[in-house]
């Protein structure tokens with residue numbers, strides 16, 4: 491019997507997870523099919539319940555359901571509980587367990603692809619949405635010294651800062667957008683070792699597709715600029731960062747590494763990461 495794994499989200503037509511996850515299953519000759527379940531919000535409960543049937547192994551969860559699925563699961567563990575967002579569901583027996591692999595994917599890409607150790611780093615996180623929460627908790631767990639959070643909607647940044655306090659870092663909220671008119675943000679930029687864009691600014695098909703959250707003149711050349719937006723691969727922010735002479739990393743490795751961690755939870759096998767990265771690059 492072919493086992494089934496899927497991804498639930500809305501909309502889903504731009505997701506490349508089906509491409510690189512299927513490439514990984516095929517590479518290891520696993521009889522598993524990865525399916526895209528584009529789901530209207532009212533149908534999320536039915537999709538989650540269907541996972542309890544024998545041929546399903548679990549699923550990935552993407553926007554806008556990472557928080558919505560939590561009460562529908564039997565348990566939520568580790569960082570997913572602290573972050574308050576689930577991006578991977580694993581079925582064992584008929585029990586559904588929620589995980590968050592975005593945080594691990596972010597840190598692994600930072601270390602393996604950019605050679606950056608976040609321990610004692612001063613990090614500026616742009617955004618305070620679901621991805622920002624994973625990134626900020628990952629940085630806290632990796633020993634970052636100070637994490638600045640900047641977001642358009644101040645209350646969201648403040649909630650994240652107060653949640654981070656329990657992780658023992660020294661988080662600071664700086665407010666608000668637009669970035670360039672904020673004097674305090676300029677000072678923080680000069681101090682930052684790492685600048686991470688977790689907003690959807692610059693994302694293909696998004697409402698701010700052609701924009702960059704920062705301009706070259708604001709970016710210190712000594713910083714590493716990490717844009718977790720993965721489509722396009724060369725985002726407006728990465729273009730600005732290169733103009734400023736800063737090192738850069740895009741979002742594709744994070745996407746693949748979070749997927750690799752999910753793959754390992756479903757299969758118990760080591761994920762063929764190089765093949766997944768190649769398939770993901772080809773799909774973009």
Ligand code: NAP
Nearest residue numbers: 617618619620621642643688689690693698718741744745
């Ligand atoms: P989300 O929860 O909807 O959060 C979106 C964030 O972007 C919020 O902080 C929002 O600010 C901000 N934002 C959106 N449009 C803005 C604008 N025009 N000006 C200023 N701020 C704006 O979304 P998410 O799940 O965190 O995802 C955010 C991005 O990360 C997406 O592009 C997604 O593709 C990417 N992502 C990548 C990976 C990866 O593996 N590489 C994983 C997860 C997400 P407000 O709070 O003010 O609305």
